[in-house]
Amino acid sequence: MSTINIAILGDIHCGLNTVHEVVEYLRSTSIDAIILVGDYACSSMDTMQSLETIVKIFEVLSKASDRIFIVWGDSDIELFHKLTHLYGYSRKRVLELLKYLNNMDSIIDLSSGEKYEIDRGIYITSNRELVDRKTIYVVHTDINIATNSLLHVEGHRHYGQIRIPYINAGYVYIDSIDRKGMYWVVEVSRRGIERIDIHILSSDIHEYRCPIHKDEGVFYIMRNDICPVCKDVLNARFTDDAYLATESLFKSM
Ligand SMILES: [Zn+2]
Ligand SMILES: [Zn+2]
Numbered sequence: 628m629s630t631i632n633i634a635i636l637g638d639i640h641c642g643l644n645t646v647h648e649v650v651e652y653l654r655s656t657s658i659d660a661i662i663l664v665g666d667y668a669c670s671s672m673d674t675m676q677s678l679e680t681i682v683k684i685f686e687v688l689s690k691a692s693d694r695i696f697i698v699w700g701d702s703d704i705e706l707f708h709k710l711t712h713l714y715g716y717s718r719k720r721v722l723e724l725l726k727y728l729n730n731m732d733s734i735i736d737l738s739s740g741e742k743y744e745i746d747r748g749i750y751i752t753s754n755r756e757l758v759d760r761k762t763i764y765v766v767h768t769d770i771n772i773a774t775n776s777l778l779h780v781e782g783h784r785h786y787g788q789i790r791i792p793y794i795n796a797g798y799v800y801i802d803s804i805d806r807k808g809m810y811w812v813v814e815v816s817r818r819g820i821e822r823i824d825i826h827i828l829s830s831d832i833h834e835y836r837c838p839i840h841k842d843e844g845v846f847y848i849m850r851n852d853i854c855p856v857c858k859d860v861l862n863a864r865f866t867d868d869a870y871l872a873t874e875s876l877f878k879s880m
Contacts, residue, residue: 629747629816630815630821631660631745631746631749631816632656632657632659632812632813632814633660633661633662633745633763633813633814633815634658634662634691634692634810634812635661635664635810635813636649636662636663636664636688636796636799636810637664637796637799637808637809637810638665638666638782638796638798638799638801638808639663639667639799640666640667640668640702640798640800641667641668641672641677641680641681641684641800642684642799642800642801642802642807643680643683643684643687645799645800646684646800647687649810649828650687650690652826653691653692653812654690654691658691658692658812659694659745659746660692660694660695660696660745660746661691661696662695662751662763662765662780662796663695663696663697663698664698664700664780664782664796665697665698665702665703665767665782665783666700666701666702666767666782667684667685667702668700668702668703668705668706669803670702670802670803671802671803672802674709674710675717678706678710678724679724681706682724682727682728685728685731685734688733689731689733689734692733693733694735695733695735696735696737696765697735697736698736698765698767699738699767700767700768700782700783701783737751737765738753740752740753740754740757741754742754742757742762747816747817748817749761749762749815749816750763750777751765752765753766755769758773758776759775759777760776760819762776762777763777764776764778764779765780766780766781767781767783768781768782768784769781772790772793773792776792777792777815777819777820778792778794778815778819779792779793780796781793781794782795782796782798783795784797784855784863785797785798786852787808787809787825787832787846787848788843788844788845788846788847788855789823789844789845790843791820791844792820794823796809796810796811797809806829807828807829808829808832809826809827809829809832810828811823811824811825811826812824812826825847827847831850832847832848832849833847833848833850834846835848835854837856837857839856839857840854840856840857
């Protein structure tokens, strides 16, 4: 069964230095595509700086793969909204950068709602209606797991979680607290997920299973943090039952 390798990066939040580190690793291995789940923007920089940084992030990632599938997050939408209020030279530069982004061959914007073939009969979309067993569903955040997908990937909540076929990619970097997070490399075939490698960039993050919420699978949270479901049931808990044993998928921890 032929497989493909995909790197998944959670919320980047202007973490350009961390992205350099990730790309250094990705270039040393062979990956077929990168998935970015949104929230490239950050609040610690001004709007122009934030946009310039996003462009650099995409440029750096393009050195690791010529196929980067992206969705946008709430932080990015907020940034775009602020950018529309700029005038004069800044406005000119914004248009220049957005045009440049649009024309980057390596960036495939899934917010088009279309479905793309990554390779070997494996597809990707952000349109839930087009999801099936051979398709990876990418969204910044959704309320329910797409149990009919090959893999459901999202971010936004700033913790990692795996509950097959669902992966919350967590975050690569959070600018406001200057903290590195994690990224993933998954091997998939038309059959499903074959292997998952989790790359944790900070010794503060650990794997955690809640004794009360065993059905939620495995979390990647800060050492001093509690189970995300115990903390905030409404936002963290899924209502459907998609959990399968994940142990066999982990190469090493
Ligand atoms: Zn978000
Ligand atoms: Zn975020």
